[in-house]
Every structure is written in structure tokens, then in C-alpha cells.
Amino acid sequence: DVKVTQSSRYLVKRTGEKVFLECVQDMDHENMFWYRQDPGLGLRLIYFSYDVKMKEKGDIPEGYSVSREKKERFSLILESASTNQTSMYLCASSFAYEQYFGPGTRLTVT
Amino acid sequence: ELKVEQNPLFLSMQEGKNYTIYCNYSTTSDRLYWYRQDPGKSLESLFVLLSNGAVKQEGRLMASLDTKARLSTLHITAAVHDLSATYFCAVEWSGNTGKLIFGQGTTLQVKP
Numbered sequence: 001d002v003k004v005t006q007s008s009r010y011l012v013k014r015t016g017e018k019v020f021l022e023c024v025q026d027m028d029h030e031n032m033f034w035y036r037q038d039p040g041l042g043l044r045l046i047y048f049s050y051d052v053k054m055k056e057k058g059d060i061p062e063g064y065s066v067s068r069e070k071k072e073r074f075s076l077i078l079e080s081a082s083t084n085q086t087s088m089y090l091c092a093s094s095f096a097y098e099q100y101f102g103p104g105t106r107l108t109v110t
Numbered sequence: 111e112l113k114v115e116q117n118p119l120f121l122s123m124q125e126g127k128n129y130t131i132y133c134n135y136s137t138t139s140d141r142l143y144w145y146r147q148d149p150g151k152s153l154e155s156l157f158v159l160l161s162n163g164a165v166k167q168e169g170r171l172m173a174s175l176d177t178k179a180r181l182s183t184l185h186i187t188a189a190v191h192d193l194s195a196t197y198f199c200a201v202e203w204s205g206n207t208g209k210l211i212f213g214q215g216t217t218l219q220v221k222p
Contacts, residue, residue, distance in 0.1 A: 031208045033210075035212075040119070040214055041214060042114075042198060042214045045203075048207075048208070048209060090152065090153070097141055097208075100155075102152060104151075
């Protein structure tokens with residue numbers, strides 16, 4: 001079974017803090033993705049990565065950056081958290097046409 | 111720009127009834143996905159539709175794809191309470207990259 005894990009299920013941070021969300025997959029997938037999910041908007045792609053050190057912007061990259069130093073790990077970074085980044089963050093990895101999602105991190109920025 | 115729209119966004123139905131969720135998308139794509147999400151949980155893959163005319167069935171759910179009409183449907187037959195969840199369709203953004211554009215989601219509530 002493919003496993004995608006995320007470092008935290010719930011996170012509360014203050015405005016202006018630097019926030020790291022970690023995602024690890026155990027199936028040697030090349031493609032990894034970060035989405036945010038907001039009610040009524042579905043999931044929106046923030047960043048994705050085809051390979052180590054490769055990254056591309058998705059639909060809503062503003063305010064975020066990513067890091068992929070190892071194939072199995074894809075990190076999402078909020079350089080200076082703001083209240084409008086309060087959301088559910090979902091990581092995914094994919095192989096062929098199957099995409100596998102992690103459990104999600106619910107981030108609250110106060 | 112690829113846009114994906116689902117309707118309805120909310121559906122309340124009685125057990126035993128049939129209903130269809132619609133997913134329209136704005137530009138050509140050959141892969142369409144359906145996912146299920148339970149409250150507080152992640153996304154569970156239901157179907158991947160890879161070609162025009164594709165039809166897949168699992169239990170009381172059946173999904174179909176018409177690439178010419180840019181339309182996919184998720185048909186629910188004789189709904190049961192366990193099907194209560196939010197259903198998302200998603201379309202691959204560009205060839206073979208895994209980049210998906212999601213619809214807004216349809217929240218299904220099945221009442222006894």
C-alpha cells in the first residue's frame with residue numbers, strides 16, 4: 001500500500017511565523033504535490049515537483065515556497081504566515097495516473 | 111484556463127433513491143478522476159476514467175466520461191446512508207504530469 005504521511009494533523013501558528021509542513025511518501029514516486037482545500041473551492045494546487053530539486057508553481061503559489069531535497073520528502077513553507085492561509089493542506093504523490101493523498105494538515109493562523 | 115464545475119454542490123436525498131452528480135470541464139483532457147472525502151479525512155480515489163466513453167462501476171456508484179461534451183457523471187443507485195460524503199471530480203491539467211484541477215465538490219447527504 002502506498003503511504004503518504006504528513007508531519008502534523010493540526011497546527012496553530014501566529015501571524016508572521018515561518019511554518020513548515022512536511023510530507024513523506026514511501027513508494028519512490030517522482031511527482032509530488034501540495035494542495036490547499038477551502039470550503040466551496042475544492043482543492044487548489046499550490047506547488048508540485050517532478051523530481052528532486054525540481055519544482056513548479058501551481059494555481060496559487062503566492063505566499064508559499066517548497067523544498068524537495070530528497071525524493072521521498074516534499075516540504076511546503078509559509079515564509080510569513082497570514083490569517084488568510086488558515087486552511088486544510090493536502091500533500092499527494094503520483095505514479096502513472098494514480099494520485100495518492102496524505103491525511104491532511106489543518107493549519108490555523110491566529 | 112482549465113475550469114472544472116460540479117453540480118449540484120449539495121444534495122440531500124432519501125435512501126433508496128437514484129441521483130446523478132455532474133462534472134463539466136472547460137478544455138480538452140483525457141483523464142478524469144472521482145474522489146470521495148469523509149468529514150475530517152483525506153481523499154479516497156473512486157474512479158479514474160481514461161478515455162471517451164469510459165464507464166466504471168463500483169457498488170452503487172457508476173462513473174462515465176464523454177470527452178466530446180467535456181462531461182463526466184457520477185450516478186448513485188439506490189442510495190444508502192454510508193454514501194454520505196463529499197465527492198470531487200478532477201481533471202488532469204496537462205498531459206501525464208499528475209497536475210489536477212478539482213471541482214468544488216458535491217456534499218451528499220443520504221437520509222434514512
